[in-house]
Amino acid sequence: MSETPSSTERFTNRLINETSPYLLQHAHNPVDWYPWGDEAFERSRAEDKPILLSIGYSACHWCHVMERESFENEPIAGLMNDNFINIKVDREERPDLDTIYMNSVQMMTGHGGWPMTVFLTPDGRPFYGGTYFPPEDRSGMPGFPRILIAISEAYRDRRDEIEQSAEGLLGELKRLDQVRSQEDDLTYEITDHAAVNLERMLDPVNGGFGNKPKFPPSMTLSFLMRHHLRTKDPAALRAVELTLDKMAFGGIYDQLGGGFHRYSVDEKWLVPHFEKMLYDNALLSRAYVDAWLLTGRDLYKRIACETLDYVMREMRDPGGGFYSTQDADSEGEEGKFFVWTQAEVKSLLGDEDGAIFCRYFDVTEAGNFEDHNILHIDQPPATIAHLMKVSEEKLAEVIDRGKRALFEVRERRIKPNRDEKILTAWNGLMMRSFAEAARVFNRDDYLHVAAANAEFLLAHLRRDGRLLRTHKAGVSKLNGYLDDYAYLIDGLLALYEATFDARWFGEAVELAETMIDQFLDEESGGFYFTSRDHETLITRTKDFYDNAVPAGNSVVALVLLRLSLLTGENRYRAPAETILKLMKSSVMRAPSAFGHLLCAYDMFLSSPYEIAIIGDPSKDDARALIDEIFRTYLPNRVVALAGPNEPDEEDGRIALLHNRPAIDDRATVYVCRNFYCEAPVTDPVALRGQLII
Numbered sequence: 126m127s128e129t130p131s132s133t134e135r136f137t138n139r140l141i142n143e144t145s146p147y148l149l150q151h152a153h154n155p156v157d158w159y160p161w162g163d164e165a166f167e168r169s170r171a172e173d174k175p176i177l178l179s180i181g182y183s184a185c186h187w188c189h190v191m192e193r194e195s196f197e198n199e200p201i202a203g204l205m206n207d208n209f210i211n212i213k214v215d216r217e218e219r220p221d222l223d224t225i226y227m228n229s230v231q232m233m234t235g236h237g238g239w240p241m242t243v244f245l246t247p248d249g250r251p252f253y254g255g256t257y258f259p260p261e262d263r264s265g266m267p268g269f270p271r272i273l274i275a276i277s278e279a280y281r282d283r284r285d286e287i288e289q290s291a292e293g294l295l296g297e298l299k300r301l302d303q304v305r306s307q308e309d310d311l312t313y314e315i316t317d318h319a320a321v322n323l324e325r326m327l328d329p330v331n332g333g334f335g336n337k338p339k340f341p342p343s344m345t346l347s348f349l350m351r352h353h354l355r356t357k358d359p360a361a362l363r364a365v366e367l368t369l370d371k372m373a374f375g376g377i378y379d380q381l382g383g384g385f386h387r388y389s390v391d392e393k394w395l396v397p398h399f400e401k402m403l404y405d406n407a408l409l410s411r412a413y414v415d416a417w418l419l420t421g422r423d424l425y426k427r428i429a430c431e432t433l434d435y436v437m438r439e440m441r442d443p444g445g446g447f448y449s450t451q452d453a454d455s456e457g458e459e460g461k462f463f464v465w466t467q468a469e470v471k472s473l474l475g476d477e478d479g480a481i482f483c484r485y486f487d488v489t490e491a492g493n494f495e496d497h498n499i500l501h502i503d504q505p506p507a508t509i510a511h512l513m514k515v516s517e518e519k520l521a522e523v524i525d526r527g528k529r530a531l532f533e534v535r536e537r538r539i540k541p542n543r544d545e546k547i548l549t550a551w552n553g554l555m556m557r558s559f560a561e562a563a564r565v566f567n568r569d570d571y572l573h574v575a576a577a578n579a580e581f582l583l584a585h586l587r588r589d590g591r592l593l594r595t596h597k598a599g600v601s602k603l604n605g606y607l608d609d610y611a612y613l614i615d616g617l618l619a620l621y622e623a624t625f626d627a628r629w630f631g632e633a634v635e636l637a638e639t640m641i642d643q644f645l646d647e648e649s650g651g652f653y654f655t656s657r658d659h660e661t662l663i664t665r666t667k668d669f670y671d672n673a674v675p676a677g678n679s680v681v682a683l684v685l686l687r688l689s690l691l692t693g694e695n696r697y698r699a700p701a702e703t704i705l706k707l708m709k710s711s712v713m714r715a716p717s718a719f720g721h722l723l724c725a726y727d728m729f730l731s732s733p734y735e736i737a738i739i740g741d742p743s744k745d746d747a748r749a750l751i752d753e754i755f756r757t758y759l760p761n762r763v764v765a766l767a768g769p770n771e772p773d774e775e776d777g778r779i780a781l782l783h784n785r786p787a788i789d790d791r792a793t794v795y796v797c798r799n800f801y802c803e804a805p806v807t808d809p810v811a812l813r814g815q816l817i818i
Contacts (some may be wrong), residue, residue: 136155138156138157139160140158140160145215145595146183146545147183148213154192155206157202158212165210166248166249169247170248174209174210175208175277176209176211176212176246176249177212177242177243177273178222178243178245180214180216180219180222180227180239181239181241182544183217184449184452185239186453187257191240191269195258195260195269208277216239216241218594220654221655221666227241229254230254230256240256240257246291248663249662250295251295252287253290255272303649304649304669309709315723316348316723316726318716319348319352319712320352320356320361323716326717328392332367332369333368337390339389339391339394341385343405343408343411344720347412347415347720347724348720348724349364350365350412350758353419355727362420366422369425373424373428375393376494376499376501377389379463380486381528382438382535383432383435384401384431384436385406386398386399387400387401387402394501395499398459399453399460399462400450401440406440408558410429410433413432414426414429414558414565414566417565426566429566433571439543441574442581445580445581446552448546448547450543452541454541455541455542460494460497462539462540464495465488465498467490470531473527473531481509481513481520485509485523486498486500487500546596547596549586550594550606550609551612552581553582553613553615554615555616556620557616559574559575564623572623579616579617579620579629582613590635591643591656592604592610592636604655604660606656607644607653608674608677610639611677614640614684617629617636618633618687622755622763622764625742625766627779630765634688634692637685641700645700650704650706651703652667652678652681654667654677669708669711669719670718670719671719675721678704679719682704683701683724683728686698686729686733687763689701691780694780701725705729708722724760727761728761731761732799734761734796734797735763735797735798736763736764736765736796737765737785738754738764738766738792738794739769739786740787747766749809753812753816754816757816765781769787769790781797785805789807793805794807
């Protein structure tokens with residue numbers, strides 16, 4: 126009896142030669158997929174067929190759904206192959222394409238998301254698009270076959286309409302990046318206005334901003350912490366603490382293994398979309414570190430460290446890079462790896478401990494997610510201890526013991542798939558988080574992780590002085606984008622402050638020079654998303670809006686302001702100021718879209734602390750001064766260090782260190798602000814007095 130060959134045996138398309146896990150997932154679809162490139166466009170022109178461009182990413186749940194329903198469906202694949210040239214793109218590898226075509230879909234439909242399906246002319250202009258399409262008409266949505274047939278007929282019979290639509294959309298896409306600089310002075314009116322608007326948007330019960338679904342607002346929280354530091358505005362601090370608390374206690378946080386899921390589908394942070402993204406955990410761990418510095422609350426230190434520990438355990442390549450994502454699904458079910466039944470918990474912990482554990486994490490027989498339970502904390506520990514008639518110490522022991530037991534069992538489950546490509550930009554974000562936490566918490570293991578990451582990126586994702594975007598299976602490829610440069614520079618500057626190894630500062634400066642040369646728009650201001658020698662696309666975009674990750678221009682503004690303070694060179698400050706002037710009116714209209722850029726405004730408008738340390742960081746006197754600096758919440762600050770013998774020679778480009786002798790052969794700190802300097806100090810208590818805002 127012969128066996129029917131599997132689809133893997135019957136079909137293999139061109140994606141089999143790619144390194145992206147997302148593209149490889151589609152390599153055995155019956156769709157005749159092409160990767161983005163000349164071959165697909167040449168065939169489109171030769172056969173006069175429109176292009177079907179499908180963009181998604183490995184951890185995208187609905188991308189997997191559309192693959193199962195449509196791309197693995199042979200009749201639907203036949204329609205695609207007969208009528209279109211089909212291109213599949215990993216949005217994490219090609220954010221330039223994702224930005225252009227997502228903008229076009231949003232213009233056409235009023236919304237966007239992934240999977241994204243866009244129909245293009247043979248020269249790459251979009252004329253129709255959408256997101257998920259079901260395999261048949263459903264809930265008012267047209268089925269994918271209906272869409273394919275209609276688009277094919279329109280392209281064949283109504284070409285003039287297609288051309289008109291494509292040309293109109295292209296014009297709108299090009300106008301998106303035509304932003305004019307405001308000549309008005311930049312003042313705190315911008316940040317004060319933003320804070321008031323954000324405070325009005327706060328969910329006063331559950332934290333976060335706006336309605337469900339709720340995404341972790343890490344950058345907005347970072348801005349509000351800065352605003353509170355300057356103004357002592359209690360509403361800003363309340364918004365920060367309420368949101369951080371509710372996320373830390375919610376199902377969006379992995380209560381057993383640490384780390385945050387992508388977003389919450391409800392307003393209470395209970396039911397997450399279970400994928401875990403490297404960038405979320407980089408940005409959120411940083412926010413919790415800052416919140417600990419600002420408030421001293423142990424909860425924030427615990428969440429920051431558990432999140433970073435999760436990244437070390439689950440998302441780190443042996444060579445030092447960080448992986449991109451973990452899927453939401455395992456064994457074909459979303460969230461299966463993370464959820465529990467009450468019976469499972471009690472069988473593991475016994476009746477007494479099990480009852481306490483279930484009450485603490487709100488585990489019930491009915492469940493809160495498809496007959497299972499997402500662990501979350503709905504009441505303070507003191508309340509639960511009272512209800513369960515145990516001491517708080519006993520409660521803590523039971524919970525700690527129970528978490529360890531459940532985690533050990535969970536580790537034996539089939540884990541969600543992991544996208545193991547290493548992206549320069551996201552690694553730069555994570556490097557900064559590890560470096561800052563290493564310095565704040567005196568964690569040598571975190572410092573090792575950050576330094577190893579820098580070594581990996583500079584060795585494997587830099588070629589001839591230029592950055593590459595992605596590394597997988599020993600292959601590094603694709604030109605680096607603006608965010609690759611900006612995020613890595615940011616990470617290297619944080620690593621310099623964590624180690625005071627001048628090498629990292631030098632690497633940051635060299636990359637900044639390349640970034641300015643390749644990406645700066647000298648005529649209109651701001652930085653393009655792609656380099657001067659990048660592949661020519663239908664438009665060259667600029668990224669200003671802070672979405673799931675900070676916009677390249679937002680990070681550029683901050684790193685150039687920092688470099689200007691360290692080097693004393695205005696040529697770094699000037700393009701940063703231009704970015705801020707370009708976006709002033711946009712930020713005033715929609716502050717929630719510019720969380721990270723608002724941090725740059727706060728830096729620009731403040732009188733940043735310029736701190737020079739002269740001493741040996743391995744000795745107690747210098748370490749005491751360094752600890753005093755980094756245990757103080759001072760987001761608008763740069764710090765440099767030189768040895769006591771020849772401080773000017775540590776790195777000649779750091780003007781902050783010039784002419785700074787040690788006092789009485791003791792470690793010495795010079796604190797300057799706004800064109801004046803305090804008297805040099807050698808005592809941590811005296812230093813503390815100079816750092817108090």
